[in-house]
Each structure stands twice: as structure tokens, then as C-alpha cells.
Amino acid sequence: xxxxxxHPAVETLLQDIRLDKGLKTIGEKxxxxxxxxxxxGLLLFEKGDLAYLGALANAVRVRMHGDKTYFNRNFxxxxxxxxxxxxxxCSYSRLYKNREEGWELSIEQMLDIVKKYDGQPxxxxxxxxxxxxxxxxxxxxxxxQKIRAHRPDLHLKGFTAVELDYMFRxxxxxxxxxxxxxxxAGLQSMPGGGAEIFHPDIRAQICxxxxxxxxxxxxxxxxxxxxxxxxxxxxxxxxxxxWHRVDHMERLRSLQDETKGFNTFIPLKFRNKDNEMAHIPExxxxxxxxxxxxxxxxxxxxxHLKAYWPMLGRNTAQLTLSFxxxxxxxxxxxxxxxxxxxxxxxxxxxxxxxxxxxLIKQAGRRPVERDTVYNEIKDYTDxxxxxxxxxxx
Numbered sequence: 001x002x003x004x005x006x007h008p009a010v011e012t013l014l015q016d017i018r019l020d021k022g023l024k025t026i027g028e029k030x031x032x033x034x035x036x037x038x039x040x041g042l043l044l045f046e047k048g049d050l051a052y053l054g055a056l057a058n059a060v061r062v063r064m065h066g067d068k069t070y071f072n073r074n075f076x077x078x079x080x081x082x083x084x085x086x087x088x089x090c091s092y093s094r095l096y097k098n099r100e101e102g103w104e105l106s107i108e109q110m111l112d113i114v115k116k117y118d119g120q121p122x123x124x125x126x127x128x129x130x131x132x133x134x135x136x137x138x139x140x141x142x143x144x145q146k147i148r149a150h151r152p153d154l155h156l157k158g159f160t161a162v163e164l165d166y167m168f169r170x171x172x173x174x175x176x177x178x179x180x181x182x183x184x185a186g187l188q189s190m191p192g193g194g195a196e197i198f199h200p201d202i203r204a205q206i207c208x209x210x211x212x213x214x215x216x217x218x219x220x221x222x223x224x225x226x227x228x229x230x231x232x233x234x235x236x237x238x239x240x241x242x243w244h245r246v247d248h249m250e251r252l253r254s255l256q257d258e259t260k261g262f263n264t265f266i267p268l269k270f271r272n273k274d275n276e277m278a279h280i281p282e283x284x285x286x287x288x289x290x291x292x293x294x295x296x297x298x299x300x301x302x303x304h305l306k307a308y309w310p311m312l313g314r315n316t317a318q319l320t321l322s323f324x325x326x327x328x329x330x331x332x333x334x335x336x337x338x339x340x341x342x343x344x345x346x347x348x349x350x351x352x353x354x355x356x357x358x359l360i361k362q363a364g365r366r367p368v369e370r371d372t373v374y375n376e377i378k379d380y381t382d383x384x385x386x387x388x389x390x391x392x393x
Contacts, residue, residue: 010055020047030056030297033063038246041298045242048294050286057293057324061305065326069365070304070374071356074124074330077113079143080104083130084166087207088276089196089238104132107143114147114154124330124372127158128191131210137171137178141185148186155372156186161219162194165211179222189372190223192231192266197240198248205239206277217255224261229373231306232262236291237270237283245291249298256301263374264304264327267291269311285316289323296324304374309351314359321363331356353380354389 013019014027022043026036036044044053081102083090105113114125125147144156159167159182168178196206198213211219220230232252236245249265256262269288272278283291296305306327309317317328331351351359357367357380367380 010059013052013055019052023047023052026297027052027056030060033300035300036298038250041246041249041294042243044294044297045245045290048290050290050293053290053293053297054323057296058322060296060300061324061326064303067364067366068326068368069321069360069363070327070368070370071360072124072330072370072372073120073122073353074126075113075117075122076126076128077105077110078129079110079127079135080132081130082132084133085131085162085207085210087196087210089206089235089270090275102130104135107139107146110143111146111150114150118151122154122331123377124155124157126191127156128160128163128193131163131166133170137167137173137181140167141181144182144186155188157189157191157372158187160191160193161216162210164190164219165215175219175222179219179226179228183223183226183228187228189228189263190220190230192233192262192264195233195248195252196235197244198251199240199244202240202244213251217251220261221255221259224259229261229263231264231266232302233266233268234295235268235270237287238277238280246298249295253299253301256299260301262302264306265295265299265302266306266308267295268308271311285319288312288316289319292320292325293323309359314351318359318363321360321365328356328360352389352392354385354392357383358385358390 010027010031014024014031019027020043022040026040026044029036029040082104127143140159144158147154147156164175164178164182168175171178173181194211195213195216197203198216200212203212220232223230234245234248234252252262252265269283270277270280272280272282292305292307299305304327305325306329307317307320307325309328312320317325321328331353353369357369360367361381369377369380371377
């Protein structure tokens with residue numbers, strides 16, 4: 001167990017006479033593993049500089065995980081980008097009336113994607129996409145059952161709370177009943193998408209027609225009570241103010257106190273290509289790193305903080321490992337279009353295991369392969385990769 005004396009760099013910063021008194025108090029609390037208040041979270045956004053926030057966040061990261069940085073071998077299935085909702089930040093979806101511009105996969109087509117990975121050591125399939133009015137609860141129950149029958153060792157993570165809310169309402173079942181049906185069909189965990197910013201004032205401006213904060217939280221709580229683990233996201237860098245971010249994180253932290261069912265918090269950077277909010281400039285890398293650091297300090301009961309590398313790009317994702325992040329998601333294998341269509345640096349997001357492990361090593365961290373719920377599979381710290389492995393597609 002680490003102590004205050006294990007973080008001399010932070011102690012030196014705390015002795016700086018120029019340091020704001022409130023920030024110094026926060027630093028003392030962080031090193032003593034005390035919880036920050038919403039007011040202190042806001043102060044970090046308003047006054048915390050990058051070096052100070054990074055030092056504190058890294059101290060927390062080391063206390064929780066040492067130098068371990070996790071990743072998994074996964075791929076995505078995106079059943080459709082046709083959607084009934086009109087989120088202004090979305091570059092991915094196409095309205096149902098314009099569905100000829102998008103894609104709609106059949107169950108057999110999605111099974112073919114799974115079969116493409118037969119014999120490969122992937123551990124997770126991540127199923128998420130648009131909200132299609134004809135892809136209903138029965139459709140996805142059948143999909144889950146067929147994937148489960150074909151490859152029972154593959155962890156099935158799927159469906160945002162937005163997808164589930166619509167699915168359950170259309171099927172005229174309660175959240176509790178709907179979650180039980182999907183869980184019985186093979187669904188094992190949920191991603192964290194659709195959270196955006198919880199505050200209704202912002203939600204009304206960017207995603208007025210989809211499930212609200214209470215609905216999102218209720219679905220995740222229900223999953224937790226069934227023994228499922230889920231993730232949580234926050235879309236930042238658009239119309240929200242700092243206090244909206246703190247409000248969002250506080251709601252998640254409160255539910256985690258109650259259920260302990262969240263694995264990972266994943267801040268998601270707003271990207272402005274080809275959407276109705278294209279006039280809003282994107283945040284700088286400095287602001288991205290500040291956000292990750294503050295998230296690590298504030299979300300004290302979330303075991304893991306993830307930087308989703310296809311959204312940030314490899315270089316920035318690598319930097320986040322010094323600002324509290326201990327997870328980079330997975331190999332992906334170019335199976336997601338959600339962020340490439342929004343203008344992210346990664347237009348063909350795919351890394352093999354060697355490339356992802358080397359990215360982590362270059363940042364001075366230990367690459368550890370995990371499964372979806374963070375059971376450790378293999379530590380790659382001492383593995384030497386060949387040139388062919390590092391160059392392979």
C-alpha cells in the first residue's frame with residue numbers, strides 16, 4: 001500500500017507558496033485518500049493547472065494500479081447506423097427515412113462477423129449501434145442466443161441505455177423484465193454510451209428526444225442488481241460548463257456508492273465533423289488531459305479510468321497514461337465507425353496485441369491483457385515482439 005511519502009513530486013508541489021489555498025487542501029485530501037466535494041471538483045476545473053493535476057492523478061493511479069495499463073482483445077458489431085433519434089453531436093447515424101444512406105445488418109451477417117474471429121484469441125464482442133425501429137427486443141435476443149451457441153467463451157457486452165430504453169418501451173416490458181430477458185439470452189455486461197451530459201439543460205439542447213439521466217441511471221442500476229458490470233461515459237467539450245461535468249460525475253459516483261457495479265469511467269471527447277454542432281471548436285489536448293486527471297481524482301470509487309484510443313488518437317491516448325488513465329480499451333480491429341465518421345485521427349482504428357502493448361511500454365507502463373471484467377490474462381512487460389508482429393495488420 002502506498003503512502004504520502006511515496007509521492008515526493010506531489011509533496012514538492014504542495015509546498016509551493018504560490019499554490020492556491022483551495023488546491024493545496026485538495027492535494028492534501030487526495031494524498032490522504034479522502035473524497036473530494038463537488039465544490040472542490042469545480043475548483044480543479046477552474047484553477048488546476050496541467051502539471052499539478054497530472055501529478056495528483058498519477059499518484060492516485062499508482063496507488064490503485066501501480067504501472068499496470070490494461071487492454072483487451074475485442075471487436076465491435078454495429079448492427080445499424082439507422083436511428084430514430086436526432087442527437088446534434090452525432091456524425092454516425094442516419095434517420096430512418098434516410099436509411100438507404102446507412103446500413104442494416106441481419107442476424108446472419110452479424111454472426112458472420114463473429115465467425116471471422118473463430119480460432120483467434122479475442123475475449124469480447126461489443127455490440128452497439130443506432131436505434132432502429134425494426135431491430136426489437138426479440139431480434140436482439142435471437143442474436144445473443146446465436147452468438148452464445150456459436151462461441152460460448154466470448155463475453156457479450158452490448159447495448160447502450162439509449163438502445164435498451166427504446167427496446168423495452170417498444171416491447172412494452174419494464175426495465176427490470178427487459179434486462180432479465182437479455183441477461184438470460186446471454187448479455188453479460190453493458191457499455192457506458194448514451195450518458196452524454198446528464199443535466200437536463202444540456203440534454204435538451206444536444207439530445208432532447210432520448211432517455212434522460214434518471215432513465216439511464218435506472219437501467220444501469222438494474223443491470224448491476226442482476227450481477228452485471230457496466231461502464232459509464234461522459235461526452236465533454238461542447239455546450240457544457242465545468243459545473244455540468246461535476247454534476248454528471250457526482251451522479252455516477254453516487255450510484256456507484258450504492259451498487260458498486262461500474263467497472264470503468266470513459267470520458268469521450270466531442271468531435272465536430274459532419275454534425276449539427278460542427279461550429280463548436282474541439283477541446284485542446286491540454287484540456288483533454290486536465291479532464292482525465294480531474295476524473296481520476298473525483299471518481300474515487302470507479303476502479304478504472306479508460307482513454308478510448310480510437311477517439312483520442314494513439315499519441316494523446318498514450319499521454320493520458322500520465323494523467324490517471326490505466327486502460328486503453330482494446331485491439332478493436334477496425335470494427336467501429338462511430339468516431340472515424342466524426343473526424344477522429346484514427347480513421348481505421350485497429351491495433352494488434354503487439355502494437356497496443358508497445359504503445360503502453362513506450363509510455364513507461366506495464367501492458368496487461370485483461371478480460372471484460374478485469375481478470376488479468378497476461379502481462380506483456382517482458383515480452384519481446386518481432387518486427388513482423390509490430391508491423392502486422
